[in-house]
Every structure is written in C-alpha cells, then in structure tokens.
Amino acid sequence: MSKELTYLDAIREALAEEMRRDPKVFVLGEDVGAYGGAFGATQGLYEEFGELRVVDTPISESAIIGVSIGAALRGYRPVAEMQFADFISCGFDQIVNQAATLRYRYGGRASVPIVVRAPSGGGVSGGLYHSQNPEAWFVHRPGLKVVAPSTAYDAKGLLKAAIRDDNPVIYFEHKFLYRRAKGPVPEGDEIVPIGVAATRREGSDATLLTYGAMVTPSLEAADRMAKDGVEVEVIDLRSLLPLDKAAIFTSLEKTSRVLVVHEDVKTLGLGAELSAMIVEERFDHLDAPVLRVTYPDTHAPFSHVLEAANLPNTDKIVEALRRLAAY
Amino acid sequence: MPPIKRTKFKLSPEQLLEMFYWLKLIRAFDERLSILVKQGKVRSGVYTGIGQEAIIVGTCYGLRKEDYICPLHRDLGAFLMKGVEAKVMMAQMFAKDTGLSKGRDSALHSGVSELGIFGNTSMLGANLPVAAGLGYTFKMEKTDNVVIAYFGEGASNVGDFHEALNFAGVQQLPVIFICENNQYAYSVPVEKSMAIDDVAIRAEGYGFDGVAINGNDVLAVYQATQGALARARGGDGPTLIECKTYRWHGHSEHDKAFYRTDEELAMWKSRDPIPTFTTYLRARHVLDDQKQQDIEAKVAATIDEALEFAMNSPDPKPEDAVTDLYA
Numbered sequence: 001m002s003k004e005l006t007y008l009d010a011i012r013e014a015l016a017e018e019m020r021r022d023p024k025v026f027v028l029g030e031d032v033g034a035y036g037g038a039f040g041a042t043q044g045l046y047e048e049f050g051e052l053r054v055v056d057t058p059i060s061e062s063a064i065i066g067v068s069i070g071a072a073l074r075g076y077r078p079v080a081e082m083q084f085a086d087f088i089s090c091g092f093d094q095i096v097n098q099a100a101t102l103r104y105r106y107g108g109r110a111s112v113p114i115v116v117r118a119p120s121g122g123g124v125s126g127g128l129y130h131s132q133n134p135e136a137w138f139v140h141r142p143g144l145k146v147v148a149p150s151t152a153y154d155a156k157g158l159l160k161a162a163i164r165d166d167n168p169v170i171y172f173e174h175k176f177l178y179r180r181a182k183g184p185v186p187e188g189d190e191i192v193p194i195g196v197a198a199t200r201r202e203g204s205d206a207t208l209l210t211y212g213a214m215v216t217p218s219l220e221a222a223d224r225m226a227k228d229g230v231e232v233e234v235i236d237l238r239s240l241l242p243l244d245k246a247a248i249f250t251s252l253e254k255t256s257r258v259l260v261v262h263e264d265v266k267t268l269g270l271g272a273e274l275s276a277m278i279v280e281e282r283f284d285h286l287d288a289p290v291l292r293v294t295y296p297d298t299h300a301p302f303s304h305v306l307e308a309a310n311l312p313n314t315d316k317i318v319e320a321l322r323r324l325a326a327y
Numbered sequence: 328m329p330p331i332k333r334t335k336f337k338l339s340p341e342q343l344l345e346m347f348y349w350l351k352l353i354r355a356f357d358e359r360l361s362i363l364v365k366q367g368k369v370r371s372g373v374y375t376g377i378g379q380e381a382i383i384v385g386t387c388y389g390l391r392k393e394d395y396i397c398p399l400h401r402d403l404g405a406f407l408m409k410g411v412e413a414k415v416m417m418a419q420m421f422a423k424d425t426g427l428s429k430g431r432d433s434a435l436h437s438g439v440s441e442l443g444i445f446g447n448t449s450m451l452g453a454n455l456p457v458a459a460g461l462g463y464t465f466k467m468e469k470t471d472n473v474v475i476a477y478f479g480e481g482a483s484n485v486g487d488f489h490e491a492l493n494f495a496g497v498q499q500l501p502v503i504f505i506c507e508n509n510q511y512a513y514s515v516p517v518e519k520s521m522a523i524d525d526v527a528i529r530a531e532g533y534g535f536d537g538v539a540i541n542g543n544d545v546l547a548v549y550q551a552t553q554g555a556l557a558r559a560r561g562g563d564g565p566t567l568i569e570c571k572t573y574r575w576h577g578h579s580e581h582d583k584a585f586y587r588t589d590e591e592l593a594m595w596k597s598r599d600p601i602p603t604f605t606t607y608l609r610a611r612h613v614l615d616d617q618k619q620q621d622i623e624a625k626v627a628a629t630i631d632e633a634l635e636f637a638m639n640s641p642d643p644k645p646e647d648a649v650t651d652l653y654a
Contacts, residue, residue, distance in 0.1 A: 026467075052466075052467050053467075055463075057494065058490070058493055058494060058497065060456075060490035060493065060494060062456055062486060062487050062490050063456040063459060063487070063490035063491055063493070063494045065456070066453065066455070066456020066457045066459065066460060066487065066490075066491065067456055067457070067459050067460035067463055067494060068460060069456075069457050069460055070445070070456070070457040070458060070459060070460020070461040070462070070463065070464070071460045071461070071463055071464050072460075073438075073440055073445065073457070073460075073461065074440075074461060074464040076464055076467075078460075093450050093453060093487075094453065094456060094457075094487075097448045097449075097450055097453065098448055098450075098453055098457065101432075101448065103651055103652065103653070103654060104428075104431050104432075104651050104652055105428045105431050105432045105436045105437050105446065106427070106428065106437050106438055106439075106440075106446070106651075107426075107427060107428050107429035107431065107437065107651065108429070108650065108651030109439070109440070110438065110440050111654035113654075142652050143652050143653070145653075166654035167653050167654050
C-alpha cells in the first residue's frame with residue numbers, strides 16, 4: 001500500500017511514526033513545538049506527543065545539538081532540527097568535535113544516535129543565509145553519516161533509517177523539494193538503508209552522479225541526451241557518507257564516463273572526492289576526465305537573476321554531458 | 328543575589344575519613360603524573376588539579392551511581408570517585424590499550440556511560456550543553472537523579488556555557504554547574520577575561536541561584552553541593568556553585584606559569600585544602616597518626632599498583648587507529 005505524499009509530509013510522517021514506535025525518539029529545535037516548525041515538518045507532533053517530546057528550544061544551535069548528544073548517551077534518539085542548514089555552523093563544534101569523536105575516544109564503548117535535520121539548498125530566493133548546502137563539511141568528518149534524499153519515498157525511508165542508526169546522522173532535506181517533490185510513499189515501515197544509492201535511470205554511455213534537488217534536472221538532461229542517442233545512467237547517491245562505491249564503480253565500469261552534478265560549490269565539494277576516488281581506483285576504466293557541474297565558488301545571492309546564474313540546471317547539465325560524450 | 332539555603336549535614340567519622348582518603352589519593356595521583364611527565368614516561372595531556380581537590384571531593388562524595396558527572400580536563404579525581412579504577416586512569420594517561428579511550432586521546436577525553444561519567448573534548452564548556460541533555464533525560468523520566476557539570480571560570484566566557492545554562496534554567500533541569508575558578512585561563516587572569524568578580528552572578532541571568540564559596544574547604548563545597556542536590560532532586564532546578572580556588576601547577580605540565588608571582592602561589596599554598604581538613608579531623612579526634620599512616624599507605628599502594636598496571640599494559644594496535652568510528 002502506498003499513497004502520494006509531498007517530501008515535507010513524508011518527513012513529518014516518518015517523525016510521527018518513529019515517535020509512536022519508540023518512546024525514546026523525541027524532537028527538539030527552534031519553533032518545532034506548537035508552531036509546528038518553520039516549514040511545518042513537525043506539525044501535529046506537539047499535540048500528539050506533548051511538550052516533553054517535542055521541545056521548543058531557545059535560539060541555541062550548539063545547545064540543541066549538545067542536549068541531543070547528552071540524551072543520546074542515555075539511550076534516547078533525539079532528532080534535532082536546524083531551522084536552516086545555514087545555521088548548522090552555530091552548532092558545528094558539537095557535531096564535529098563532540099558527536100563525531102565520541103565513540104572513538106570512548107574506546108568504542110558508547111554511541112551517539114542523534115539525527116540533525118538540516119533544511120538546505122537554494123532556488124527559493126533565500127539569499128546568503130537561507131540557501132546553503134554545507135554537506136561537504138560533514139562528509140569530511142569521520143564518525144558522522146550524511147544523507148540527502150531527493151524523493152518523498154526516500155525522505156521518509158532515509159529519515160527512519162537515520163533515527164534507527166546508532167551513529168550521528170546529518171540529514172539534509174532540500175527546501176526546494178518540500179512541496180515540489182511528490183510521489184508514492186509506502187505506508188508503514190519501509191526503510192531506505194543508509195549507504196545505498198539508487199539508479200534513477202539506466203544508460204550505457206555516461207554515468208551521472210548526483211543527489212538532492214539536482215536529481216530532477218539531471219534526469220531531464222538525460223532525457224534530452226537520449227534524443228541525441230546518448231544514454232545516461234543517473235545515480236542518486238542518497239547517502240553521501242558512506243558513499244555507495246559499489247554502485248558508482250559498477251556504473252562507470254559500464255559507461256567509462258562520469259559527470260558529477262551538485263548544488264554545493266565546486267572547490268572541495270563532494271564532486272572533488274568522487275572524482276579523486278574514481279581516478280584513484282578506476283582510472284583504467286575511464287575514457288574521459290570526470291566532469292563536474294556545480295555551483296560556482298561564490299555565495300548564494302538573493303536576486304533571482306543572480307541565483308539562477310549560479311544554480312546548476314538542465315541546460316548546464318546537458319552541455320556538460322555533450323562535452324563528456326564527445327570526449 | 329539570594330543566598331543559597333544552608334543545608335545541615337552530618338558526616339560520620341568513617342565518611343570524613345573517606346573524604347580524607349580521596350583528597351590524598353587525588354593529590355598523590357596528580358603529583359605522580361607530574362613526575363612521570365618530567366621523566367618522559369607520560370608524553371603529554373596532563374592537566375593537574377593540584378590545589379583544587381576539595382572541589383572534586385566535596386561535590387562527588389555521596390553521589391549515586393545513577394547521577395551523572397561531566398568533569399573538566401583537570402578533574403581526574405572525579406573519574407576515580409565515580410568508580411573508574413585508578414589503574415584504568417593511569418593506563419589512560421599512558422595511552423595504553425587498557426585505558427578508557429584505548430589510546431585514542433589523552434587525559435580525560437573519555438567517559439564511561441555505565442558509571443555516569445561524560446568525558447569532554449578540548450573545547451572548554453562544550454560539556455555543558457551535553458550536561459543539560461543528560462539532565463533533560465532525568466526530567467523526562469521523572470527521576471530525581473542529578474547531573475553535576477564542571478567548568479572553569481575561563482569556560483564561562485564561551486557561548487556553550489550561556490546556551491547550556493539558559494536551557495537548563497528554562498527547562499528547570501536537575502543540573503548543578505560547578506565553576507572551578509582557579510584564577511587563570513591558561514595564562515590569562517580572571518580580571519582580563521571577565522568584568523565581574525564572581526562567575527556566580529551569571530546564574531541570575533538564567534533564572535536560578537548562584538553562590539560563590541571557598542573552593543579549598545571540602546566541607547563548604549560539600550555543604551553547598553548538598554543544598555544544590557536537594558533542590559535539584561526536589562525538582563527545583565539548577566544551581567551554580569562557584570568554587571574559588573587556585574591551581575598550583577601551570578595550565579599543563581609543560582607550562583612554567585611565569586605569568587604569576589611566587590608570592591601569589593605561596594599565599595594560595597597556605598590555603599592548601601588538605602592540611603586544612605587534616606587539622607579539622609585531628610581537632611575532632613577523627614584522625615590520628617595511625618589512621619593517617621594507614622590512609623597514606625593505602626594511597627601509595629593504589630598509585631603503585633596503578634602504575635605497574637599501566638606500564639605493563641600493551642600499547643594499542645596500529646590497526647585500531649581507524650576502528651571504533653562507527654557503531
């Protein structure tokens with residue numbers, strides 16, 4: 001049985017179901033209580049579960065994450081909401097130094113099962129501090145897991161997986177997709193495992209690696225390429241740490257060409273790691289350099305004219321795919 | 328600021344002698360570590376709390392197993408009093424596989440969840456939001472267990488301090504914040520880092536009581552802690568206790584502490600918490616020569632045994648540099 005849900009409703013449903021299933025799950029963050037969250041992701045939870053398990057916090061990102069870590073050490077599974085992924089920098093130390101290192105420095109004798117939900121991404125005229133894609137910061141930190149769903153189905157299934165995971169998981173939910181991404185979502189306990197990519201379109205001529213809000217323009221670009229006889233395999237990574245290396249390598253061994261598309265900036269974005277990893281481990285299979293379509297190395301401007309100039313889109317992806325195919 | 332209600336307490340001679348034992352053991356442990364650093368046997372990461380022992384003994388004495396402590400980098404004694412064996416702490420200082428962190432990090436950056444000990448990072452004050460989270464779980468469970476969180480006056484200038492105390496105040500959490508005001512944040516004297524005399528008054532800004540006491544008087548610390556414990560266990564929320572004290576050694580064992588005068592050090596050494604308490608015990612005939620000798624012999628044997636264990640323990644295996652990152 002499945003039903004049509006938006007990406008945002010899928011998140012809300014995952015939270016509600018996990019809270020019903022496990023009394024140790026609770027949510028905390030700014031405006032998550034009676035207000036239901038800045039985007040409505042926690043709507044209805046306060047009424048159903050009460051203020052002890054749906055905690056309105058002060059504007060204190062570091063405390064939100066630190067409190068989550070403390071609760072996790074006592075067996076709870078807190079889901080902390082950063083109102084915007086941009087604000088996660090205010091809680092950075094608690095994530096990268098406290099949560100990420102804890103198991104290691106405890107000699108493997110403790111774990112930190114927290115989820116940090118981070119509404120990320122542009123295309124919503126959010127400007128500098130409501131548009132960021134800071135996933136690479138966290139992919140760079142051992143001890144964390146990082147996921148970024150692109151569909152309603154995955155939004156639900158990956159959030160459930162993140163909540164049940166015993167490690168700290170940073171869950172990047174893309175704001176552009178909240179109401180635009182709509183699709184079938186299974187009723188009940190469908191888990192999307194962390195670390196497993198999804199092939200969204202099969203093809204034999206090039207591999208396109210992407211995630212989050214870039215999946216849709218990537219698929220559009222692949223359709224356009226098909227009209228020219230170039231079949232592009234589109235892989236939605238879903239999990240950025242750990243990466244599904246097997247899926248990536250299997251595809252490129254078939255296609256010998258790789259394009260990475262992400263909304264994060266270029267320098268040391270995930271594409272840099274993907275490219276280095278592919279060149280290091282599968283150089284012999286490549287017929288072309290690994291190309292990237294990314295945000296330029298700049299900030300997210302407010303003007304929609306400026307922002308549109310920065311965002312990767314179908315045209316930019318098609319252009320890169322043509323270069324890749326012609327190489 | 329309203330004064331904290333004085334709590335009457337009665338300690339039996341046996342209990343007073345236990346406190347005396349802990350004071351002596353913690354002092355002896357740190358003194359031995361200091362020598363081991365000079366001998367090059369312990370490499371680094373030694374931050375002694377010599378001169379500050381009364382704070383640890385006065386706050387930890389009589390805690391329940393279920394209570395949680397969040398010590399700072401000088402509080403090795405708190406680990407001992409909460410139940411970690413001396414030999415395990417010594418192995419930790421020697422970076423041995425038998426230490427708490429299995430050689431992953433130095434000093435006190437490890438914890439033991441089953442004993443209710445949280446180990447902080449090097450980011451001072453970062454333990455305080457975690458302490459609030461631990462306290463929040465006690466509130467959710469409606470138990471009367473308490474969290475004791477330690478920090479220096481230096482850490483009271485960090486954002487995490489304010490976020491944590493504010494959260495604890497708003498949520499009325501059973502957390503006791505113990506400030507070990509030892510006058511220096513590494514080399515910076517208190518008057519250069521705060522425009523106030525007492526850290527204790529910061530509590531008022533978060534809606535609960537703070538009190539400044541003589542941190543070198545173990546019974547004064549014990550009495551203030553008992554008062555705060557009674558409040559916290561009774562659901563009346565947090566308390567801040569500022570213990571005025573002084574660290575005899577430098578910030579770490581490699582710091583010669585040239586930034587302070589011999590006179591100042593001599594003045595504080597004349598307030599050594601151990602002779603003060605010894606005089607008290609002897610005047611009340613709780614302690615005599617024989618008992619003191621027995622206790623000192625027990626302390627020496629414990630340290631020697633711990634040292635032997637640590638020195639004979641295996642180093643961690645090289646391959647364990649990359650394990651225990653994920654649960």
